C-alpha cells in the first residue's frame with residue numbers, strides 16, 4: 001500500500017474501498033471483510049449511506065489492529081450546525097463501534113457549513129478525529145471555509161474520473177496542501193467507461209482490466225482513490241494495481257478523455273443546491 005501525508009502529518013492510504021449504495025447490512029459486512037482481507041486499509045462510509053453499523057462489525061471481525069485501519073465517515077446536511085454535528089458525530093462513532101475516526105468530512109457544501117466545521121474543529125482537537133475535511137467543495141468554497149476558520153481541511157473528496165479529471169482543481173488543492181480524494185473513479189459505470197476503446201487498448205498492453213487502469217491513473221496523479229464493488233472478485237481486482245506503471249504516453253492519452261462530464265451534478269449550479277436542500281425539506 002502507498003500512503004500520502006496529510007497537512008497535519010497523518011498518513012492516509014492512497015487506495016480505499018467505498019460502501020455507497022450497499023445498503024443491505026449483511027452484504028456490506030461481507031464485502032468490507034473481503035476488502036480488509038484483500039489489503040484495503042481505507043474504508044469510506046457516511047452517515048447518509050445507512051451502513052456504518054455493518055462497517056463497524058466488519059472492522060471488529062477483521063482482526064486487523066485498529067491503528068492500521070483508516071476509517072472515514074461523513075456528516076450529512078440534515079445535521080449541518082454546531083450542535084447537530086456534535087450529536088451526529090457521536091451517533092456515527094457509536095454505530096461504527098469506535099472511539100475515534102481517522103477522517104470526518106462535511107459531505108456537501110450546503111447549509112450551515114461554518115457551524116458544523118467549528119464542531120469538527122473541536123472534535124479534532126479533542127482527539128476524536130485524526131483529520132477533518134470536506135467533500136464536493138469547489139476551490140472557491142474551500143478557500144472561503146479555510147480562510148475564515150482555524151483548521152484547514154486536510155482532504156477534499158470530489159468526483160474525479162477519466163471523463164471529469166479536474167486538473168485545475170487538483171493544482172489549486174495541492175498549492176494549499178489539501179489532499180484530493182476521488183469518488184466515482186469508474187464514473188459509477190456510466191458512459192460505457194469499462195469498454196472505452198482508449199482504456200481497453202491501454203489495459204491490454206499491461207494485461208490489466210480497464211478498472212485497474214483507471215485506478216492506476218489516479219494513483220500516478222497523486223489522488224487518493226475510492227472504488228466500490230459488491231463483487232468479491234472485483235474487490236480483489238481493484239486492489240491489484242501496484243505491479244504496473246502507466247507510461248507518460250498512456251497518461252497523456254487518458255488525459256484526452258476529459259469532457260468535464262459529471263455523474264451527479266455541478267456544484268456551481270443553483271439547481272444542485274436546490275436539489276440538495278430539498279433532501280432536507282428546504283426550498284428556495
Ligand code: NAP
Pocket residue numbers: 017018019020021044045107135136157158182183184185186187188189194209211212226227228229230231234237238
Ligand atoms: P464507482 O466506484 O465509480 O463505481 C461503482 C460501480 O462500478 C458499481 O456498479 C460496481 O459494480 C462497478 N465496478 C466496480 N469494480 C468494477 C470492476 N473491476 N469491473 C467492472 N465493474 C466494476 O462509484 P461509487 O460507488 O459511487 O464511488 C466509490 C465510492 O466513493 C463510494 O462507494 C463512496 O464511498 C464514495 N462516494 C462519495 C460521494 C460523495 O459525495 N462524497 C459520492 C459518491 C461516492 P459491482 O458492485 O457490481 O462490482
